[in-house]
Amino acid sequence: xxxxxxxxxxxxxxxxxxxxxxxxxxxxxxxxxxxxxxxxxxxxxxxxxxxxxxxxxxxxxxxxxxxxxxxxxxxxxxxxxxxxxxxxxxxxxxxxxxxxxxxxxxxxxxxxxxxxxxxxxxxxxxxxxxxxxxxxxxxxxxxxxxxxxxxxxxxxxxxxxxxxxxxxxxxxxxxxxxxxxxxxxxxxxxxxxxxxxxxxxxxxxxxxxxxxxxxxxxxxxxxxxxxxxxxxxxxxxxxxxxxxxxxxxxxxxxxxxxxxxxxxxxxxxxxxxxxxxxxxxxxxxxxxxxxxxxx
Numbered sequence: 001x002x003x004x005x006x007x008x009x010x011x012x013x014x015x016x017x018x019x020x021x022x023x024x025x026x027x028x029x030x031x032x033x034x035x036x037x038x039x040x041x042x043x044x045x046x047x048x049x050x051x052x053x054x055x056x057x058x059x060x061x062x063x064x065x066x067x068x069x070x071x072x073x074x075x076x077x078x079x080x081x082x083x084x085x086x087x088x089x090x091x092x093x094x095x096x097x098x099x100x101x102x103x104x105x106x107x108x109x110x111x112x113x114x115x116x117x118x119x120x121x122x123x124x125x126x127x128x129x130x131x132x133x134x135x136x137x138x139x140x141x142x143x144x145x146x147x148x149x150x151x152x153x154x155x156x157x158x159x160x161x162x163x164x165x166x167x168x169x170x171x172x173x174x175x176x177x178x179x180x181x182x183x184x185x186x187x188x189x190x191x192x193x194x195x196x197x198x199x200x201x202x203x204x205x206x207x208x209x210x211x212x213x214x215x216x217x218x219x220x221x222x223x224x225x226x227x228x229x230x231x232x233x234x235x236x237x238x239x240x241x242x243x244x245x246x247x248x249x250x251x252x253x254x255x256x257x258x259x260x261x262x263x264x265x266x267x268x269x270x271x272x273x274x275x276x277x278x279x280x281x282x283x284x285x286x287x288x289x290x291x292x293x294x295x
Contacts (some may be wrong), residue, residue: 011083012078013047016040017055021073022064084284085118095273097123102138102150103130105221107239107261112151115284119277126273134195134219142266148274149265151281153238155197156258163262164278167283169197169239170255173249176231181252186213188233193219198236198256205254 018031020040030040049053051274055069065073103112116128131138131147138150151166159165176179181187189212202212215228224235228246238259242248263278 002134008050009079010043010047011080013043014080016043017073018076043237082192089108095123095276097271097273098127098131100147101128101130101273102141102147103132104135104138104151104209105132107151115281119280123273142264145268147266149263149278151261151263153261154191154257156260159260163264163280166260167261169259170171171236171238171259172242173234173253174228174242174246175234175249176228176235176247177247179231179239186211188213188215190216190224190227190233191233192224193217201256202236210253212258242262274295
C-alpha cells in the first residue's frame with residue numbers, strides 16, 4: 001500500500017484524462033493536445049503508478065475508464081478549473097471598461113459561459129454584454145463597429161491575418177440513410193435561414209445537373225438535425241452536428257469548403273480588457289485540446 005503522502009495528482013495527467021474522455025480515446029486526445037500517443041499513455045501510466053490503481057481497463061476497442069478512473073474524472077474537472085483560475089488570479093492586472101461581444105448559437109450554448117463567468121470574477125470592473133446571432137449577422141455588426149469582437153464561423157479560405165483561429169472542422173452534405181434521391185428530381189434541401197452562409201454557398205455554387213429545392217428552413221441546428229433524421233431531405237452540417245445514423249453524401253453534390261471558428265475584432269483601437277479575454281479563450285482552447293468549448 002502506498003502512503004497518501006507519496007501520491008501525486010499531476011495537472012498534465014489530469015488534463016490528459018479529461019481530453020481522453022472528451023475526445024473518446026487516447027489517439028484523438030493526443031492529437032487535440034498536440035502530443036504523441038505514447039506521451040499521453042505515459043502520463044496516464046505514471047498517474048496509475050502514483051495512485052496504485054488502474055484508471056483504464058484497456059479493453060479491445062479503446063480505453064474505458066475503470067470505476068476508479070471515473071471517480072477521479074469527477075474531481076479532475078474541478079481541480080483543473082481551480083488550478084487555472086488560481087494562475088489567472090495571480091497574473092491578473094487591473095482592468096475596467098465595457099465589452100460588446102457576439103456569439104453564434106454553438107458558442108453561446110457551450111463552455112464559453114464558464115470562461116466569461118470566471119473573467120467577470122477576476123475583473124469585476126469590466127462590464128460584458130453579449131448578443132447571439134448568426135455568423136453573417138455578427139460579421140456585419142463588426143463591420144459597423146456595433147461589437148468589439150465576435151466568435152464567428154467562416155469558410156477556411158476567408159480567415160483574415162488578424163483573426164484568431166480557434167478550431168477548424170469539415171462541412172458535409174448529409175441525409176438519412178434511407179432517403180432516396182432521384183436524379184431526375186430536385187434534391188430536397190434542409191436549410192438554415194437567409195442569414196446562413198452555408199445556405200448562400202449551396203444556392204450560389206450550383207451545378208448543371210443538380211437542383212436544390214428548399215423544403216425546410218430553420219435557424220436552429222437542432223431543428224436541421226431532426227429534419228435529417230426524419231428523412232425530409234439533404235442538409236449541410238458541420239462535423240459536430242453529424243450523428244452516427246446519418247449518411248454522408250460524397251457524390252453528385254459539390255464538395256463544401258472547410259470551416260473555421262475564429263475570434264474577429266472590430267476595427268477599433270485595441271482594448272486591454274478585450275485582449276485579456278481573447279487570451280483567456282485561446283488558453284482555454286489550448287488546455288482543452290481543440291475547440292472543446294464549442295458545442
